[in-house]
Amino acid sequence: DPDGARRFDLGLRADGRSAFLPGRTTPTWGIDGDYLGPTVRVRTGERVRMTVTSALPERTSMHWHGMLLPARMDGGPHQPIEPGATWRPEWTIRQPAATLWYHPHAHGSTAVHVHRGLAGLLYVDDPGRAGLPDRYGVDDIPLILQDRSFTPDGAFVEDGVDSGTYGLLGDTMLVNGVHRPRLRLGVRTVRLRILNAANARVFHVGLADDRPFRVIGTDAGPLDRAVETTRVRLSPGERAEIVLTLAAGERVTLDSRGPADGTEPETGAFPLLLIEVATGAEPAAALPETPGPAPEPFRDTGVVRRFRLDQLDINGRRGDPARIDEVVPAGAHETWEITNGPYAHSFHIHGAHFRVLATEGAAAGPKDTVFVPPGASLRLAVRFGTDTDPATPYMYHCHLLRHEDGGMSGQFVVV
Numbered sequence: 001d002p003d004g005a006r007r008f009d010l011g012l013r014a015d016g017r018s019a020f021l022p023g024r025t026t027p028t029w030g031i032d033g034d035y036l037g038p039t040v041r042v043r044t045g046e047r048v049r050m051t052v053t054s055a056l057p058e059r060t061s062m063h064w065h066g067m068l069l070p071a072r073m074d075g076g077p078h079q080p081i082e083p084g085a086t087w088r089p090e091w092t093i094r095q096p097a098a099t100l101w102y103h104p105h106a107h108g109s110t111a112v113h114v115h116r117g118l119a120g121l122l123y124v125d126d127p128g129r130a131g132l133p134d135r136y137g138v139d140d141i142p143l144i145l146q147d148r149s150f151t152p153d154g155a156f157v158e159d160g161v162d163s164g165t166y167g168l169l170g171d172t173m174l175v176n177g178v179h180r181p182r183l184r185l186g187v188r189t190v191r192l193r194i195l196n197a198a199n200a201r202v203f204h205v206g207l208a209d210d211r212p213f214r215v216i217g218t219d220a221g222p223l224d225r226a227v228e229t230t231r232v233r234l235s236p237g238e239r240a241e242i243v244l245t246l247a248a249g250e251r252v253t254l255d256s257r258g259p260a261d262g263t264e265p266e267t268g269a270f271p272l273l274l275i276e277v278a279t280g281a282e283p284a285a286a287l288p289e290t291p292g293p294a295p296e297p298f299r300d301t302g303v304v305r306r307f308r309l310d311q312l313d314i315n316g317r318r319g320d321p322a323r324i325d326e327v328v329p330a331g332a333h334e335t336w337e338i339t340n341g342p343y344a345h346s347f348h349i350h351g352a353h354f355r356v357l358a359t360e361g362a363a364a365g366p367k368d369t370v371f372v373p374p375g376a377s378l379r380l381a382v383r384f385g386t387d388t389d390p391a392t393p394y395m396y397h398c399h400l401l402r403h404e405d406g407g408m409s410g411q412f413v414v415v
């Protein structure tokens with residue numbers, strides 16, 4: 001735009017048609033296309049202006065998951081977009097490089113809108129930091145993981161009232177909207193930015209032969225030290241950035257394999273992506289020891305808030321868009337203690353980033369969403385944004401989308 005703000009136009013459509021399965025056509029929703037949306041790239045420090053126009057037949061919204069921004073721009077249930085309307089939020093990017101995403105967040109219909117195909121990636125780029133693979137589609141590859149089930153005529157089985165405790169668990173895995181895709185690489189060192197955009201399924205991503213790889217980033221930004229592992233667990237809403245170094249000419253399968261003991265909303269093992277490295281691939285690249293800066297210090301102010309999760313309640317209540325549950329001072333550092341009952345959940349906070357203080361096996365990077373196993377207690381060191389608005393709340397909620405729609409949420413204002 002003339003004033004220097006960078007403008008993005010997103011058109012929400014309900015008339016998509018995709019061929020996920022051979023010989024079958026699936027009606028979908030999409031953003032500027034048939035299914036899913038474009039990867040939007042913004043830079044630290046710049047002003048961005050989004051123009052979101054809806055051609056959908058019902059009310060929706062568009063939320064910038066992981067973004068620190070004024071509550072009126074957040075795109076939650078308090079910023080609905082009516083059919084035919086355009087919503088124009090704008091804000092300044094004041095956070096480090098990270099892999100974020102966007103998706104609808106309308107009251108009671110998030111699960112169905114995301115499931116039909118409304119979601120996309122939102123990268124924050126920080127041109128001041130170099131050293132990681134960053135050639136989009138060449139050595140920096142987005143992987144949006146989802147599961148779907150299909151009717152015999154090809155339509156999606158929708159996430160509905162009878163889809164179980166956690167919501168729909170599909171039998172067909174999609175990566176970037178493609179079933180069993182193949183990735184041909186001309187490089188040996190590749191960065192994969194993985195988003196769990198499923199409604200309920202937890203993915204445990206690794207290589208079929210269980211070889212180690214490096215985790216370089218979590219939801220809200222890079223790690224200050226890469227962590228070597230063989231699997232990353234991603235519950236709905238979580239992201240991880242990993243780096244693989246492969247041999248020229250080799251073929252490897254990225255798959256998901258997790259515990260099938262009923263403690264998580266997922267089952268079994270399934271391939272996600274076949275990776276084929278060209279015989280003449282570019283040589284492996286050296287990676288920086290420190291993908292990101294050391295974490296900014298958490299000032300323990302002694303403020304502790306406690307959240308007890310049950311099947312669909314938080315602290316014994318269902319979410320109510322008209323009720324403010326918590327009031328947080330701008331820029332606050334607080335400890336949030338999450339205690340869980342007998343069901344798995346995925347806990348997400350808007351307008352804030354956190355680090356997990358006490359949990360077995362989780363990467364210690366900056367996050368905005370965390371898996372909460374049955375019976376677990378987690379302590380989160382939360383840093384809130386500095387935008388204040390006593391009248392417009394942010395949300396915290398379970399990111400299993402049927403739980404979110406079912407009222408497993410709360411609201412807070414930053415003042």
Ligand code: C2O
Pocket residue numbers: 063065103105237348350395397399
């Ligand atoms: Cu990704 Cu409140 O959402």
Ligand code: CU
Pocket residue numbers: 063064065066348349350
């Ligand atoms: Cu969010």
Ligand code: CU
Pocket residue numbers: 344345346398399400403404408
């Ligand atoms: Cu839940």
